[in-house]
Amino acid sequence: xxxxxxxxxxxxxxxxxxxxxxxxxxxxxxxxxxxxxxxxxxxxxxxxxxxxxxxxxxxxxxxxxxxxxxxxxxxxxxxxxxxxxxxxxxxxxxxxxxxxxxxxxxxxxxxxxxxxxxxxxxxxxxxxxxxxxx
Amino acid sequence: xxxxxxxxxxxxxxxxxxxxxxxxxxxxxxxxxxxxxxxxxxxxxxxxxxxxxxxxxxxxxxxxxxxxxxxxxxxxxxxxxxxxxxxxxxxxxxxxxxxxxxxxxxxxxxxxxxxxxxxxxxxxxxxxxxxxxxxxxxxxxxxxxxxxxxxxxxxxxxxxxxxxxxxxxxxxxxxxxxxxxxxxxxxxx
Ligand SMILES: Nc1nc2c(ncn2[C@@H]2O[C@H](COP(=O)(O)OP(=O)(O)OP(=O)(O)O)[C@@H](O)[C@H]2O)c(=O)[nH]1
Ligand SMILES: [Mg+2]
Numbered sequence: 001x002x003x004x005x006x007x008x009x010x011x012x013x014x015x016x017x018x019x020x021x022x023x024x025x026x027x028x029x030x031x032x033x034x035x036x037x038x039x040x041x042x043x044x045x046x047x048x049x050x051x052x053x054x055x056x057x058x059x060x061x062x063x064x065x066x067x068x069x070x071x072x073x074x075x076x077x078x079x080x081x082x083x084x085x086x087x088x089x090x091x092x093x094x095x096x097x098x099x100x101x102x103x104x105x106x107x108x109x110x111x112x113x114x115x116x117x118x119x120x121x122x123x124x125x126x127x128x129x130x131x132x133x134x
Numbered sequence: 135x136x137x138x139x140x141x142x143x144x145x146x147x148x149x150x151x152x153x154x155x156x157x158x159x160x161x162x163x164x165x166x167x168x169x170x171x172x173x174x175x176x177x178x179x180x181x182x183x184x185x186x187x188x189x190x191x192x193x194x195x196x197x198x199x200x201x202x203x204x205x206x207x208x209x210x211x212x213x214x215x216x217x218x219x220x221x222x223x224x225x226x227x228x229x230x231x232x233x234x235x236x237x238x239x240x241x242x243x244x245x246x247x248x249x250x251x252x253x254x255x256x257x258x259x260x261x262x263x264x265x266x267x268x269x270x271x272x273x274x275x276x277x278x279x280x281x282x283x284x285x286x287x288x289x290x291x292x293x294x295x296x297x298x299x300x301x302x303x304x305x306x307x308x309x310x311x312x313x314x315x316x317x318x319x320x321x322x323x
Contacts, residue, residue, distance in 0.1 A: 020136035023313075038313060041139035041217055041305070042195070065316055098319060122248060123217055124309060126316045 005031025006131060010052030013037075014112075015080065017045045028127050033063045033098060036128040039117070046116045048080060049130065057105045059133040060087075060113070064099045065126045067091050068119040072103065074110035083114050093121045098128060135189040137182075140305045142194045142298070143213055143244075145237045146222030147230040148172065148201035151257040154288035155222065156198045159298050166289050173200040176212045183302035192302040194218075206240075213244050218301035219252040223272075225285065226264040231256075231272065238279060251304030253282040253297045260287040 006029035016025035018040040025047055027035035039045040054076055062070075069090050073083035086108055091099045113132075117125055144152050153173050157164055160179035179196040197216075199209045221237050223230040234254065241250065254276040256267060269285065276283035282304070284296045 018139075020313075022136070036316060038316065040136055040309070041192075042141055043215065065319060096319070119215070122312065123305075124312050 005029060006049065006051075007031065012050050014048050014050045016047040023126070028130050031129060031131065033128040036065075036126040038126040039120070039124050041123060043120060044116050044118045045125065046114060047127070048112055048114045050112050051110065054109055054111045055132070055134055056107045056109050057113075057132050057134060058107055059102050059104055061100070061102045061129075061131045061133070062115075062127065063129040064091065064101075065128070066093070066121040067099060067117055067125045067127070068093075068121050069117070071116040071118060072105070073114040073116065074105075074108060075112050075114075076109055077111060080112065083112070086110075136309075138190065138192045138306060138309055140192055140194055140217035140302065141214060142196045142301055143216040143219045143241060144196055144198045144222065145219065145241065146201055146255075147224070147227075147233045150201065150222045150224040150227070150230050151286075151288050152198050152201065152222050153177065155255070155257060155286060155294055155297075156196050158288045158291060158294045160196060166291075172202065173198060174202075174205055175200060176209050181298070183299055185303060185306045188306075190306060192305055194298060194302060196298070210240070210244070215246070215248075216241065216244055216250055218305050219250055220255055220297050220301060221252065221281070222255045222257055223267065224258050225256040225267050226258055226261050228266040231267045231275075234275070235279075249308065251301055251308060252280070253284055253300045254279070255297045256283070256285045257288060259285045259292060260290045 013025040023038045025037045028037050072087040074086050075083050087103050156179045160181045177198040182191050182193045184191045219241050221234050273283045282300045286293045
């Protein structure tokens with residue numbers, strides 16, 4: 001894949017509800033599905049991505065494992081407040097391979113994207129890559 | 135170094151000593167209450183357990199749930215999705231031991247097919263002259279259910295940490311196993 005990673009576009013993971021030093025949250029936006037962030041037990045779990053600037057987003061693509069229910073929220077501020085729900089979805093179980101799902105955000109403008117994993121197919125879930133189409 | 139989080143359900147018949155044991159464990163040997171004060175809902179205790187020979191730890195969110203049947207419906211709503219389970223019985227009450235299989239059935243209904251490590255705990259080991267359940271019998275049943283087995287006395291502060299350390303270690307092992315699985319995924323993909 002030659003698509004540009006979110007990180008190289010200046011995005012950052014600014015919050016994650018779990019952290020194992022071996023799988024840091026920045027792995028979500030490095031554009032590589034071989035590296036991942038993993039939750040460390042219990043739900044909900046969340047992470048927030050700050051984009052370099054307010055951006056209109058058509059599509060979010062998520063590569064993950066064992067994620068069941070996911071909510072995406074966004075805001076257009078510099079801070080972590082006033083998030084609005086923009087998508088709520090359920091992923092299918094894919095045993096032995098990654099889940100890959102694209103979610104349409106219909107061009108909504110966002111400066112932060114917040115991903116809330118409300119349940120999983122197992123005790124822990126992993127997120128390997130989040131990418132966006134503008 | 136990683137800090138895991140596990141939701142630990144503490145179940146068993148009324149008066150077997152769930153609250154006594156979780157209080158002893160979570161407050162490092164607070165006073166033991168001789169008088170029975172029935173739990174009527176769920177009580178939450180948290181405690182962090184270090185995993186030996188690692189720099190990892192598991193924060194246990196212990197859900198001490200009422201044993202009396204009339205509170206069950208309400209309590210089950212608070213159980214959520216358990217990570218690990220402790221099922222307690224009173225070593226001086228055969229009946230409380232017999233109930234354990236029913237408690238396990240209830241837990242399984244909440245696990246959505248997930249593997250949930252657990253421990254069977256025979257409490258009140260201090261009342262040895264009134265014992266009704268033999269260690270070997272309890273141990274055998276635990277094994278048949280895939281549970282670890284521990285005997286404790288909340289009153290004498292005897293072995294109170296063992297059940298919680300057992301489930302914390304089991305959850306840590308499960309986490310490591312899952313991490314290996316996920317690491318190997320993209321090799322296949
Ligand atoms: N001798 C002895 N008594 C105990 C022990 N643990 C608890 N008890 C007593 O047993 C009674 C019940 O203890 P609890 O901890 O309230 O029991 P519980 O399982 O939480 O009961 P519910 O909340 O009704 O489900 C109390 O009178 C305790 O003092 C023990 O290890 N040895
Ligand atoms: Mg109680």
